[in-house]
Structure formats: C-alpha cells, structure tokens
Amino acid sequence: MTSNRLFLSKLSSLWTVPQGYFKKELLPVLADLRLAIILLLAIALFSISGTVIEQGQSLAFYQANYPEDPALFGFLSWKVLLTLGLDHVYRTWWFLALLILFGSSLTACTFTRQFPALKAARRWQFYKQPRQFEKLALSTELASGSPDSLETLLQNYRYRVFREGxxxxxxxxxxxxxGPIIVHASMLLILAGSIIGAMTGFVAQEMIPSGETFQIRNILDAGPYAASQVPTDWSVKVNRFWIDYTPNGTIDQFYSDLSVLDKDGNEVKRKTIHVNEPLRYQGVTLYQADWGLAAVRVQLNNSPIFQLPMGQLDTQGKGRLWGTWIPTKPDLSAGVSLIAKDLQGMLLIYDARGQLISTLREGMGLEVNDVTLKIREVIGSTGLQIKADPGIPVVYAGFGLLMVGVVMSYLSHSQIWALQAGDRFYVGGRTNRAQVVFERELMSILEQLERSPHSAN
Structure with missing residues (x-):
C-alpha cells in the first residue's frame, strides 16, 4: 500500500511540473502580442510570395522562368524555390506550422486576457463609501438626487441597473x-478553414473537345488528403463549346454548355458557363479558363466524313495556331496542311512545299490533288480549371463572424455608480472607449437629475 502511494505521488509530481511550466513559462510567451504580430507578418509575407510566384507549375516552367544564372534577386533560382516549397507555399509544413502557432497564440490570448476581461466586466460591486468615487475618471457630488430618479434616467439610456439599498x-x-473574443474565434475559424483547404483541396485542369465526356484526372496540385475529394461517381459532358466574337474579330466571350452525369449517365445538373460564371456541384467548381481547337471534320469527294485531330503549333509566342495534315490519297502519299487560328472558320491550306494554296471556311470545298476537299466542321475544345476546397465554407463563416466581432468591439462598455450618503448624492462612471461621448452622456443625465422634481430626498 505504501509503495502504491509513493508511486502515485511521484506520478502526480511528474504531471504538475510540466503543467506548471506550461502555465508559468509557455503560456505567457504564446499570449504575447509581439509574438502574434511577428507570426502574422510572417504569414502575410509568405502569402504574398505564394501570390507572386506561380503555384503548382511544372519543373520545366520553373527552370525556364527561374534560372540559376542569373538567379532572381541574386539567390532565387528554381532549385531554391523547389527546395523551400515556394511552388506550393500554402501546403508546406512550415506554412501550416505558422498557421497552427498563430492559432495557438490567439487561443492563449483569448483565455488569458479576453475571458478574464469579460469576467471582470460581468462582475461588479456597489460603492458604499464616498472615497471610492475618487478613483473614477468622472465623478461628482450633488446636493440633491436619489437612486430612484437616477435609475429611471439610466433605464432611458438603455443601462442595466442593479440596486442595493x-x-x-x-x-x-x-x-x-x-467582441474581441468573437474576433479571435473568427480568426481561428479562418485559420482552420485554410488548413482544411490546404490538406484536402485540389486543383485540376482539363482540355475537353466539344461533345466529349470526362472525369477529373489531370490533377495539378492537391493536398495529402485530397483523394477523397476527387469525384469518382459522376462525370461531366461538354455538350457544346462556342466563342462570341466582336465586330473587329477579337474574342468577346467563350462559353461551355456542361452537363453533370451520374454513374448511370443520367443528367443531374446542366449549366452554361463562361468567365466569372462557373458550375458548382458537390463542392467542386468548374471554371471557364481556356480554349483551343481539337479537331476538324473533312470529306474527300463523296467519302464518309472523317475527323482529324489538330495540334497547337509553336509560334514562339506570336499568337496561337493549330494545324493538322489531311491525306488526299488512300496510300497517304500526298496531302495538304491545314492551319487555323480560331473558330470563325477561316482555314489556310498549304501544299507539301509549304506554299499557300487557298483559304477556306466551314462548308466550302477546294479542288486539290485531283480530289474535292470539303471542310465540314472545326471542333473546339474547352479549357476547364477545376477546384475543390472544403475549407471555403469555414473561411466564409470566419469572415462573417469577423465582421460581427469587429462591429461589437466598437461598442463602449460604460459603467456608472451612485451612492446616497445622508443629504449628499455621489455619482461617478467610466468607459473603455469613446470617452468624450460618455462624458456628454453622463453630464446630460446629471442635468436631468438635477431638474427632476423627484431628485430631492
């Protein structure tokens, strides 16, 4: 029995030492405003870097844009960038650690400062000695007045009044x-939403020809737990893709008519999307981001219509062109090249020597290599950027709560004490903000109190 008590005593001492260290040493450090400011600045700095530096790009992209010689700012090369994780800032362990540490600092500050301040504000005591009024910022001594008449006036000014004799x-x-507690809680919600999004969200990009059905496969960036968010029980069909052009031939807007299909191929949602008007379904958002030319449908003489894929040509940054080769003989011994730049239907036809033969539009024909070549249709492809971020609702809730907390924080906490001592009536008060407004309010109350016919005992 004695040995058991000794063991329990030692175990208790082992627990109390870390607990005491946490309360006396670690908790004050976490609750320090200077630490919170440093962490907030660090989070802001790395968030800016994640905005400036392109996120989730390929290795070739970073090698081309961040070479080692000359390195950006003399040190920021693609190797440094990838080593530090600056290509996916918001999912690095050190950025998440900063968020967690900042959240811990907010929590510590809330429990060590804000809750005690609220508890002190809810707790009051009556002033029963005239000398107690001397420590108030505003106090006065009146020859007339009574708690009854003052109570009525204070209730008119929406004060909650407590009486004792x-x-x-x-x-x-x-x-x-x-308000400050709600502000801290809202910031914790925003941090939690950011962490949830970083751990479970993903970004994908698909280039889909008009008329095709696809499932999300081309994941560009994803959190370690994002697999559960990638849909496998539904797909998307591009019913139609088209572009509206301005009178001078430039692109005005491009559209995709999309249908969400369940695993049995039944349509469960349909929407035409364009830039800034995405399709949302089960937490996944599909944005209209790009476009291209996927294929061309042609006919030789009276042959069946066949479809040839088109590929994007390397123009050294001088515009966008797509091309394909059309055979004009069954043995593929002869053919022509077709070049297009948009979906307006203007097509350039080149012979085997690279000489321009003619220009065509959809529906037109051309005699070439002893056959009649007809262009039936140019098929466009839509570029979709697909995102899923389960933390967004939490972040939005945090920002909504933040606005409420900020508004509440601007409310003044005002307190007024009064004491009837013989023929003297003592009144005093204080507030935590808007001192001038409170002074005017208290002076108005005192003036009304002196004019009140019930103010004298």
Whole structure:
C-alpha cells in the first residue's frame, strides 16, 4: 500500500511540473502580442510570395522562368524555390506550422486576457463609501438626487441597473467585451478553414473537345488528403463549346454548355458557363479558363466524313495556331496542311512545299490533288480549371463572424455608480472607449437629475 502511494505521488509530481511550466513559462510567451504580430507578418509575407510566384507549375516552367544564372534577386533560382516549397507555399509544413502557432497564440490570448476581461466586466460591486468615487475618471457630488430618479434616467439610456439599498450600479455595452473574443474565434475559424483547404483541396485542369465526356484526372496540385475529394461517381459532358466574337474579330466571350452525369449517365445538373460564371456541384467548381481547337471534320469527294485531330503549333509566342495534315490519297502519299487560328472558320491550306494554296471556311470545298476537299466542321475544345476546397465554407463563416466581432468591439462598455450618503448624492462612471461621448452622456443625465422634481430626498 505504501509503495502504491509513493508511486502515485511521484506520478502526480511528474504531471504538475510540466503543467506548471506550461502555465508559468509557455503560456505567457504564446499570449504575447509581439509574438502574434511577428507570426502574422510572417504569414502575410509568405502569402504574398505564394501570390507572386506561380503555384503548382511544372519543373520545366520553373527552370525556364527561374534560372540559376542569373538567379532572381541574386539567390532565387528554381532549385531554391523547389527546395523551400515556394511552388506550393500554402501546403508546406512550415506554412501550416505558422498557421497552427498563430492559432495557438490567439487561443492563449483569448483565455488569458479576453475571458478574464469579460469576467471582470460581468462582475461588479456597489460603492458604499464616498472615497471610492475618487478613483473614477468622472465623478461628482450633488446636493440633491436619489437612486430612484437616477435609475429611471439610466433605464432611458438603455443601462442595466442593479440596486442595493442606497447604492446603485449600472452598465451597458457588455457586448463590447465579447467582441474581441468573437474576433479571435473568427480568426481561428479562418485559420482552420485554410488548413482544411490546404490538406484536402485540389486543383485540376482539363482540355475537353466539344461533345466529349470526362472525369477529373489531370490533377495539378492537391493536398495529402485530397483523394477523397476527387469525384469518382459522376462525370461531366461538354455538350457544346462556342466563342462570341466582336465586330473587329477579337474574342468577346467563350462559353461551355456542361452537363453533370451520374454513374448511370443520367443528367443531374446542366449549366452554361463562361468567365466569372462557373458550375458548382458537390463542392467542386468548374471554371471557364481556356480554349483551343481539337479537331476538324473533312470529306474527300463523296467519302464518309472523317475527323482529324489538330495540334497547337509553336509560334514562339506570336499568337496561337493549330494545324493538322489531311491525306488526299488512300496510300497517304500526298496531302495538304491545314492551319487555323480560331473558330470563325477561316482555314489556310498549304501544299507539301509549304506554299499557300487557298483559304477556306466551314462548308466550302477546294479542288486539290485531283480530289474535292470539303471542310465540314472545326471542333473546339474547352479549357476547364477545376477546384475543390472544403475549407471555403469555414473561411466564409470566419469572415462573417469577423465582421460581427469587429462591429461589437466598437461598442463602449460604460459603467456608472451612485451612492446616497445622508443629504449628499455621489455619482461617478467610466468607459473603455469613446470617452468624450460618455462624458456628454453622463453630464446630460446629471442635468436631468438635477431638474427632476423627484431628485430631492
């Protein structure tokens, strides 16, 4: 029995030492405002870097844009960038660690400062000695007045009044003490939403020809737990893709008519999307991001219509062109090249020597290599950027709560005490903000109190 008690005593001492260290050493450091400011600045700095530096690109992209010689700013090469994880800042362990540490600092500050401040604001005591009024920022001594008449006036100014004999205490604006707690809670929600999004969200990109059905496969960037968010029980069909052009031939807007299909191929949702008007389904958002030419449908003489894929040509940054080769003989011994730049239907036809033969539009024909070549249709492809971020609802809720907390924080917490001592009536008060407004309010109350016919005992 004695040995068991000794063991329990040692175990208790082992627990109390870390607990005491946490309360006396670690908790004050976490709750330090300077630490919170440093962490917030670090988070802001790395967030800016994640905005400036392109995220989730290929190795070739970073090698081309961030060479080792000359390195950007003399040190930022593609190797440094990839080593530090600056190509996916928001999912690096050190950025998540900063968020967690900042959240811990907010939590520590809330429990060590904000909750005690709220508790102190809710707790009051009546002033029963005239000398107690001397420590108030605003106090006065009146030859007339009574707690009854003052109580009525204070209630008209929306004060909550407490009475005990000849003493009075009144307060209003307790929500101003709750506001900072709500602000901290909202920031914790925003941090939690950011972490959830970083761990479970993904970004994908698909280039789909008009008329095709696809499932999300081309994942560009994803969190370690994003697999559960990639849909496998539904797919998307591109019913039609088209582009509206301005009178001078430039692109005005491009559209994709999309249908969401369940695993049995039944349409469950349909929407025409364009830039800034995405399709959302089960937490996944499909944005209209790009376009291209996928294929061309042609006919030789009276042959069946066949479809040839088109590929994007390397123009050294001088515009976008797509091309394909059309055989004009069954043994593929002869043919022509077809070049297009958009879906307006203007097509350039070149012979085997690279000489321009003619220009065509959809539906037109051309005699070439002893056959009649007809262009039936140019098929466009839509470029979709696909995102899923389960943390967004949490972040939005945090920002909504943040606005409420900020508004509440601007409310003044005002307190007024009064004491009837013989033929003297003592009144005093204080507030935590808007001192001038409170002074005017208290002076108005005192003036009304002196004019009140019930103010004298």
């Amino acid at each position: 000849d003493t009075l205490y009144a307060r209003k604006g307790i929500a101003g003490r709750i």
